[in-house]
Amino acid sequence: MEQRIQSLEQQIKQLKLTVIATVSLLLLVLAVAFTGKAPTSNIIRAKGIVIEDEQGRDRILIGAPIPTSNNRVRTDTNLVRKYWASTGADSNEYMQWYKNYRHNGNGIAILNEQGFDKVLLGDSLPDPNTGKRMFSSTGMLWNDDLGYERGGIGVNKTANGKYRSVVGLDDDSGEAVHLFTLEDGTKALRIAGVNGYLLIGLSQQSGGLFQAKQPFAGIKYFNNKGKLVWQQVMHQQHNK
Numbered sequence: 001m002e003q004r005i006q007s008l009e010q011q012i013k014q015l016k017l018t019v020i021a022t023v024s025l026l027l028l029v030l031a032v033a034f035t036g037k038a039p040t041s042n043i044i045r046a047k048g049i050v051i052e053d054e055q056g057r058d059r060i061l062i063g064a065p066i067p068t069s070n071n072r073v074r075t076d077t078n079l080v081r082k083y084w085a086s087t088g089a090d091s092n093e094y095m096q097w098y099k100n101y102r103h104n105g106n107g108i109a110i111l112n113e114q115g116f117d118k119v120l121l122g123d124s125l126p127d128p129n130t131g132k133r134m135f136s137s138t139g140m141l142w143n144d145d146l147g148y149e150r151g152g153i154g155v156n157k158t159a160n161g162k163y164r165s166v167v168g169l170d171d172d173s174g175e176a177v178h179l180f181t182l183e184d185g186t187k188a189l190r191i192a193g194v195n196g197y198l199l200i201g202l203s204q205q206s207g208g209l210f211q212a213k214q215p216f217a218g219i220k221y222f223n224n225k226g227k228l229v230w231q232q233v234m235h236q237q238h239n240k
Helices: 002-035 077-083 091-098
Strands: 048-052 058-063 106-111 117-123 136-143 149-157 163-171 174-181 187-192 196-203 216-223 228-236
Antiparallel strands (some): 058 106, 149 163
16 A cells, blocks of 8 residues: 555656746746747857767857867868869869958858768858859858759849849769859759750840840850850840
8 A cells, every 4th residue: 555655656746847847838838928038048149050960070059150169071171172172174273263252151051971061051152163153152052072053042142132033953074963043033954064055934134144136035045165056036026
């Protein structure tokens, strides 16, 4: 009997703890629901966060700007020379270009085990390791296992303060497929190959991407020197 009473007392004690925890959680939910914000004690403030894997290697860098890391190939000039500069004809020339690339950004960088950037998410994202970006980019980028850019999605701000949205997919030869809306009203799909590229879309203005004299809707194929080879016009409105 005594053992049974002790068991009941233990169950009641556990029930009390459960009720207290449930009520506390409910009060927190109600506080958030009615005030529109969580208690300030639940907010974590930090200049940066570095998450390591089981072997102690930096794998996720979070911050504004992204924190530095000794494991990151991108910011180690010796590793840059070893993995990237050595693939070109003149490694010294590459290193001169590379020092002017943007390597920082505000957001998240996910590294693989070897320290190469695999995914970048945020604002003012870094340049690719093959050249400087034309515009400041906000969005997400993904790379291959050696840190070469393979695609991305984002919005870019031009020098005159306008915006263009782009979805891009790259292959071994570079830019492969891009879908974009440009600041001049152009909407297009660009498919690139070794010998040239195909443009499908429309533009509200003459000139620009489609090299049209009037607003254009249709398909154009340009060779790798930018010369028009073939076109199919669906609609072309002549200016009055």
